[in-house]
Amino acid sequence: MSNRFERTFTARAEHIDELGHVNNAVWVQWIQDMATAHWDAVARPEDREAFFWVVTRHEIDYRGNVTEGESVTGTTWIEGPARGATSLRRVEFRDAAGKVIVNAATTWAMLERASNRLARVRAEVLAPFVGD
Secondary structure, eight states: OOSOEEEEEEOOGGGBOTTSSBOHHHHHHHHHHHHHHHHHHHSOHHHHHHEEEEEEEEEEEEOOOOOTTOEEEEEEEEEEEEETTEEEEEEEEEOTTSOEEEEEEEEEEEEETTTOOBOOOOHHHHGGGOOO
16 A cells, blocks of 8 residues: 555635735645545544544745646655654645645644543554555
């Protein structure tokens, strides 16, 4: 199973700021959407039922942008082993030419649904995300 997950986003009018391109807050939302979709698509059902994730840190580099009507392809993956209750996720967005225009390292903490408390990320929870 591949450890990479892809999704395409198209810039709509409401995503555009006064500079004429996608607003930085939209990129953050797309990063969150990628992570959530990846979890929903790949996590084991018992893990989706028992846990949820919250962001504790975003580190984003903006190297380009897109305008209304243009699309980007986002790719995300889990990098390295979990550290306690946290896991590092990478995200890259490529424009139509294939150039990486936004990349991010985001740290997510796993919480137990029943208690809303931090939970140590066990290897079996991340196993579906760390294939070839």
